[in-house]
Amino acid sequence: MLQLRLAATLRDHFLPTTWLHVLFAIPLLVGAACLFTWLVTTIQFRRTVAQIRSRSLAASATATANVKPIAPPVLPYVVPWLGSALAFLNENPGSFWTMLRSKLAETGASIPVCTILLGGQKAHVVSSAAAVQALFKSKHVSRDIFNHQLATKALGSSQRDAEIMFPPTITDTTHDQRDKDKADKADTMEALNHEFLLNQSAVNALTKSFFDCLQREFDRAEFDHEWKSVHLFTWLKRVMFNVATTAVLGSTILKLNPNLAEQFWDYEAGLLARFYGVPRLVKPEAYACLDVMLDKTQEWLELGRDQADFNPADDPEWEPLFGSKVVRARHRLYERMGLTARGKAAFDLGFLFGLQSNAVPITCWLLAHLFSPMTPAHVLPKIQTEIKAAQRPNGEIDIAILSSQPLLNSALHETMRQYVDSLVTRQLNKDMIIDGYLLKKNDLIMAPSSLSQHDPTFWEQEDAPSADSWYAERFLKHDDQTGRDYFSTSWTAGKFFPFGGGTQVCPGRVFAKQEILGALAAILSRFDIKFVEFAGTDKNANLVGLGKGASGFPKVKRQYAGNGTLKMDGDICVQIRRK
Numbered sequence: 193m194l195q196l197r198l199a200a201t202l203r204d205h206f207l208p209t210t211w212l213h214v215l216f217a218i219p220l221l222v223g224a225a226c227l228f229t230w231l232v233t234t235i236q237f238r239r240t241v242a243q244i245r246s247r248s249l250a251a252s253a254t255a256t257a258n259v260k261p262i263a264p265p266v267l268p269y270v271v272p273w274l275g276s277a278l279a280f281l282n283e284n285p286g287s288f289w290t291m292l293r294s295k296l297a298e299t300g301a302s303i304p305v306c307t308i309l310l311g312g313q314k315a316h317v318v319s320s321a322a323a324v325q326a327l328f329k330s331k332h333v334s335r336d337i338f339n340h341q342l343a344t345k346a347l348g349s350s351q352r353d354a355e356i357m358f359p360p361t362i363t364d365t366t367h368d369q370r371d372k373d374k375a376d377k378a379d380t381m382e383a384l385n386h387e388f389l390l391n392q393s394a395v396n397a398l399t400k401s402f403f404d405c406l407q408r409e410f411d412r413a414e415f416d417h418e419w420k421s422v423h424l425f426t427w428l429k430r431v432m433f434n435v436a437t438t439a440v441l442g443s444t445i446l447k448l449n450p451n452l453a454e455q456f457w458d459y460e461a462g463l464l465a466r467f468y469g470v471p472r473l474v475k476p477e478a479y480a481c482l483d484v485m486l487d488k489t490q491e492w493l494e495l496g497r498d499q500a501d502f503n504p505a506d507d508p509e510w511e512p513l514f515g516s517k518v519v520r521a522r523h524r525l526y527e528r529m530g531l532t533a534r535g536k537a538a539f540d541l542g543f544l545f546g547l548q549s550n551a552v553p554i555t556c557w558l559l560a561h562l563f564s565p566m567t568p569a570h571v572l573p574k575i576q577t578e579i580k581a582a583q584r585p586n587g588e589i590d591i592a593i594l595s596s597q598p599l600l601n602s603a604l605h606e607t608m609r610q611y612v613d614s615l616v617t618r619q620l621n622k623d624m625i626i627d628g629y630l631l632k633k634n635d636l637i638m639a640p641s642s643l644s645q646h647d648p649t650f651w652e653q654e655d656a657p658s659a660d661s662w663y664a665e666r667f668l669k670h671d672d673q674t675g676r677d678y679f680s681t682s683w684t685a686g687k688f689f690p691f692g693g694g695t696q697v698c699p700g701r702v703f704a705k706q707e708i709l710g711a712l713a714a715i716l717s718r719f720d721i722k723f724v725e726f727a728g729t730d731k732n733a734n735l736v737g738l739g740k741g742a743s744g745f746p747k748v749k750r751q752y753a754g755n756g757t758l759k760m761d762g763d764i765c766v767q768i769r770r771k
């Protein structure tokens with residue numbers, strides 16, 4: 193009634209009849225198109241689910257898995273072409289995957305692969321252990337499109353530099369081609385990462401530099417033998433960032449840009465907004481520091497070029513200008529590749545992202561849980577005992593012993609399970625069958641860590657605590673013969689992959705574990721720390737006390753799905769003194 197009256201008023205006073213019809217027809221048509229899309233996609237979804245159900249009944253009746261592959265169900269959507277893009281692009285961490293999980297659970301069928309439409313692009317989301325493992329093993333997937341988009345949109349490189357840095361992956365090759373590829377591979381980033389990041393002696397050298405710098409920072413810290421109140425993570429986040437940067441990239445980059453630590457967390461928080469092409473107007477903060485950081489990084493690279501220090505004669509484990517061997521090797525490779533100065537700076541910042549964006553927040557979350565009054569009281573003392581067992585008589589930490597401590601490892605892996613939110617994304621270079629589903633060439637395939645790492649049907653087996661809660665002992669198994677607990681992840685294959693998987697699994701994973709455990713051990717062995725209360729930020733971004741109750745425990749910051757480890761919104765206030 194109201195609409196009709198409004199139409200009559202508009203017609204009589206303002207608009208000619210034809211315009212009025214158009215004005216009212218547009219929203220009606222859009223609404224009808226959306227309703228139609230929702231109906232069609234819902235019917236299609238239900239039909240595929242029914243097919244999946246009858247397929248699994250047939251398979252179990254004949255006791256064979258030999259069933260004809262079908263296309264996965266497509267999650268119903270309302271807006272044509274856009275599909276689930278708007279829901280996917282929300283900044284409430286984990287919510288899209290929780291919605292997807294409950295939609296699939298409602299069907300009552302087991303659906304290990306489901307397709308979502310993201311702005312015209314089909315993406316197959318895999319969640320069963322078998323499907324994720326098949327993805328990691330496949331030789332017919334690559335990260336080419338993802339890498340190019342990352343380089344040009346998120347890191348700020350030119351198209352040309354992105355093409356040089358990420359040449360197209362060749363997956364179907366002849367014998368000759370394969371031999372040629374092998375020879376070419378010797379001079380790639382992958383080979384470089386193996387030599388300078390994954391090789392155990394390289395990792396140990398990086399860890400040693402990290403420890404040396406940490407030692408100096410801790411000696412410099414303004415803590416005495418008297419108790420002092422501090423917000424632990426505000427202090428630690430900066431210390432760890434500067435120490436890891438110095439150990440890996442050298443101290444000069446920080447001298448040239450003393451605000452790198454602050455700029456970095458804005459750059460980091462905006463990475464996926466830039467990657468998804470969210471306009472500057474909508475999210476100016478995501479772009480604000482990119483140019484400044486690129487300029488400063490370029491300045492640092494130019495200093496190196498002038499001083500010709502990419503190739504120091506004795507290639508030391510560490511020197512101030514470019515830090516570690518891995519960074520100097522990267523710069524020599526950039527030169528051979530012919531990257532522009534801007535491109536080199538963009539990829540160095542990308543490397544800094546890899547180095548910092550997960551290890552620092554994981555260390556903070558781990559400490560937050562260890563000091564939280566909600567964590568059972570035996571956990572922290574047990575971890576302190578394990579750290580003590582790894583201390584040499586002179587107080588130094590033996591990293592090999594530290595890395596083999598069961599509870600410490602379990603707590604670290606539980607923290608990664610809980611907080612790493614990465615989106616392993618590949619494109620299909622060929623039609624592929626995964627876990628009985630037919631996936632088409634050129635589609636995307638995604639393994640969201642959050643979906644698998646929070647799956648209650650897997651993590652809550654044998655009465656284990658809720659998949660959404662932090663449980664220090666989750667990765668401990670009991671050995672009846674020795675009567676001891678040991679740490680194990682072998683039972684989690686395909687369900688726990690904080691470092692991604694396949695040929696592009698994180699090359700920094702070995703160093704990351706040593707760095708996090710080493711930082712934790714160094715803090716707990718050098719300082720006495722007493723938990724006072726949780727802290728949160730008020731409207732003016734000042735830290736305020738929130739008491740000791742569960743509601744004060746730090747929240748996760750808003751971020752897009754897959755932006756790496758969730759960032760902490762909050763802190764803990766502690767009393768600290770030197771031992």
Ligand code: HEM
Pocket residue numbers: 389543546547548550551554608612614616617690691692693694696697698699700701703704
């Ligand atoms: C807890 C700490 C860390 C986590 C959870 C983590 C996670 C990841 C993930 C999920 C990927 C993508 C893998 C894929 O697509 O399958 C990745 C890539 C990468 N990470 Fe890490 N990472 C961590 C620490 C580090 C550290 C300390 C470094 C550097 C020393 C590093 C360097 C890199 C690099 C260079 C890549 C890109 C590799 C490529 O392009 O193929 N990461 N990381």
